[in-house]
Amino acid sequence: MIVAADIIAYMEELFPQSLAEEWDNVGLQVGSASSPCRTVMTCLTVTEAAAEYAAETSVDLIISHHPLIFAPLKRVTLDNSVGRIIYSLVTHRISLFVGHTNIDRAEGGLNDWLAESLHLLDVGVLEPELDESGYGRIGRLQSKMTLASLAKYVGEVLGIQGVRIVGPNDRLVQAVAVCSGSGSHLWPAALAQGADVLITGDVKYHTALDVSSTSLAMIDAGHFGTEAVFASRLADLLEEEGKRRQWPLRVIAYEAETDPMAAV
Numbered sequence: 059m060i061v062a063a064d065i066i067a068y069m070e071e072l073f074p075q076s077l078a079e080e081w082d083n084v085g086l087q088v089g090s091a092s093s094p095c096r097t098v099m100t101c102l103t104v105t106e107a108a109a110e111y112a113a114e115t116s117v118d119l120i121i122s123h124h125p126l127i128f129a130p131l132k133r134v135t136l137d138n139s140v141g142r143i144i145y146s147l148v149t150h151r152i153s154l155f156v157g158h159t160n161i162d163r164a165e166g167g168l169n170d171w172l173a174e175s176l177h178l179l180d181v182g183v184l185e186p187e188l189d190e191s192g193y194g195r196i197g198r199l200q201s202k203m204t205l206a207s208l209a210k211y212v213g214e215v216l217g218i219q220g221v222r223i224v225g226p227n228d229r230l231v232q233a234v235a236v237c238s239g240s241g242s243h244l245w246p247a248a249l250a251q252g253a254d255v256l257i258t259g260d261v262k263y264h265t266a267l268d269v270s271s272t273s274l275a276m277i278d279a280g281h282f283g284t285e286a287v288f289a290s291r292l293a294d295l296l297e298e299e300g301k302r303r304q305w306p307l308r309v310i311a312y313e314a315e316t317d318p319m320a321a322v
């Protein structure tokens with residue numbers, strides 16, 4: 059039998075918590091590292107539906123990308139969603155571990171998974187830091203394509219609707235920068251590194267306006283859309299490592315997550 063700490067140690071090897079932003083809140087948020095772990099579930103966000111599914115499926119440990127506990131908590135009651143989720147996790151003896159900006163930044167983390175999903179070639183870090191880590195990635199498409207056709211491709215690959223673009227439909231693009239989640243503030247870095255287009259989520263009107271007067275194009279594939287690969291890719295890693303170490307471990311990727319902002 060393994061315990062949560064065994065999986066947490068592996069997560070730390072891949073995505074050191076020292077890479078997380080100071081304002082972030084990562085690591086073990088609910089439960090105990092010494093509790094037995096037979097089943098681990100990965101998800102992007104611990105919603106009430108995700109917590110309910112975890113309880114029904116006898117999950118021992120949830121690993122999520124978004125912190126459940128972020129703003130200071132004054133109480134854990136059933137009057138709000140965070141309180142209900144914590145209450146449910148504790149009741150069902152489910153621990154919660156969070157890897158957020160450390161997984162965004164780490165080599166082999168979420169931004170690499172996003173770049174791989176889009177089949178980018180020669181991928182490097184968009185905003186390099188001292189080590190191999192940093193926000194965003196930049197690579198190139200095998201051949202040039204129009205901005206409109208790239209946007210369509212992004213929608214298909216990431217399985218999302220309502221992809222929006224900044225720039226002319228017919229502009230040819232090949233050098234592609236990506237940043238999962240909210241990465242539109244990286245547009246000057248994308249431009250400086252010679253990207254033709256930046257694919258990210260949460261693009262604001264005034265950012266779009268600023269970018270539209272440059273040679274850079276932008277694709278807003280949504281915060282959810284650019285991070286949706288999280289659960290399955292992390293589950294794959296845990297599954298492989300579990301097999302390698304012969305852990306008696308069941309790994310589940312929570313598949314029922316949807317974008318709370320729907321396209322109509």
Ligand SMILES: [Zn+2]
Nearest residue numbers: 124239281285
């Ligand atoms: Zn996010």
